[in-house]
Amino acid sequence: AQKITQTQPGMFVQEKEAVTLDCTYDTSDPSYGLFWYKQPSSGEMIFLIYQGSYDQQNATEGRYSLNFQKARKSANLVISASQLGDSAMYFCAMREAGSGSARQLTFGSGTQLTVLP
Amino acid sequence: DSGVTQTPKHLITATGQRVTLRCSPRSGDLSVYWYQQSLDQGLQFLIQYYNGEERAKGNILERFSAQQFPDLHSELNLSSLELGDSALYFCASSRGQGSPYEQYFGPGTRLTVT
Numbered sequence: 001a002q003k004i005t006q007t008q009p010g011m012f013v014q015e016k017e018a019v020t021l022d023c024t025y026d027t028s029d030p031s032y033g034l035f036w037y038k039q040p041s042s043g044e045m046i047f048l049i050y051q052g053s054y055d056q057q058n059a060t061e062g063r064y065s066l067n068f069q070k071a072r073k074s075a076n077l078v079i080s081a082s083q084l085g086d087s088a089m090y091f092c093a094m095r096e097a098g099s100g101s102a103r104q105l106t107f108g109s110g111t112q113l114t115v116l117p
Numbered sequence: 118d119s120g121v122t123q124t125p126k127h128l129i130t131a132t133g134q135r136v137t138l139r140c141s142p143r144s145g146d147l148s149v150y151w152y153q154q155s156l157d158q159g160l161q162f163l164i165q166y167y168n169g170e171e172r173a174k175g176n177i178l179e180r181f182s183a184q185q186f187p188d189l190h191s192e193l194n195l196s197s198l199e200l201g202d203s204a205l206y207f208c209a210s211s212r213g214q215g216s217p218y219e220q221y222f223g224p225g226t227r228l229t230v231t
Contacts, residue, residue: 035220037222043205043224044223044224045207045209045225046119047119047219047220047221047222050219104150104162104165104173104175105150105162105220107159107160107161
């Protein structure tokens with residue numbers, strides 16, 4: 001089963017509007033972390049925001065916020081006041097605490113966001 | 118700039134050859150992770166090192182190996198290269214191992230096997 005699902009292969013948003021990128025996850029581990037990364041066309045992976053499974057409040061970082069709904073196992077990224085530079089591929093990722101020492105990220109398939117002028 | 122450096126940026130080589138990708142983590146980071154990004158497989162975890170020791174293995178082929186040196190830089194060795202190994206290889210580093218240690222990615226090495 002997919003651990004991270006991003007159902008929107010592509011999204012368009014008008015400049016200055018807000019946009020929500022969907023992410024659902026699947027885990028039986030009570031302790032986990034959820035991450036969003038941005039990958040511009042240049043290829044680098046840029047860390048945006050982190051949400052821990054025990055965090056009581058939704059994470060925010062500038063124009064980025066994470067809409068964390070634990071019961072629904074969703075961790076949607078909200079970008080407010082979109083800018084042309086936000087056009088990129090966005091990846092949702094999860095790290096489970098789990099047994100053993102695995103601390104790697106499991107990534108979704110990504111959402112290509114295009115901001116229109 | 119994440120502070121993670123990777124060399125080379127691009128690599129073009131022939132099938133059957135062997136290459137070494139190099140990664141220097143952010144200052145103070147003890148964990149190094151290697152990921153492969155390809156069109157058909159997406160982003161996949163390969164292997165993790167923490168303070169010189171291998172800690173986790175993902176979908177890493179037997180033809181691939183890695184190590185982390187005492188100065189904490191890491192190398193990923195890919196041998197007997199096949200066309201399907203063409204991909205973007207990322208190194209990431211983090212301070213520790215668990216949450217909330219976010220991983221910071223290097224710029225990647227784009228490998229093309231011809």
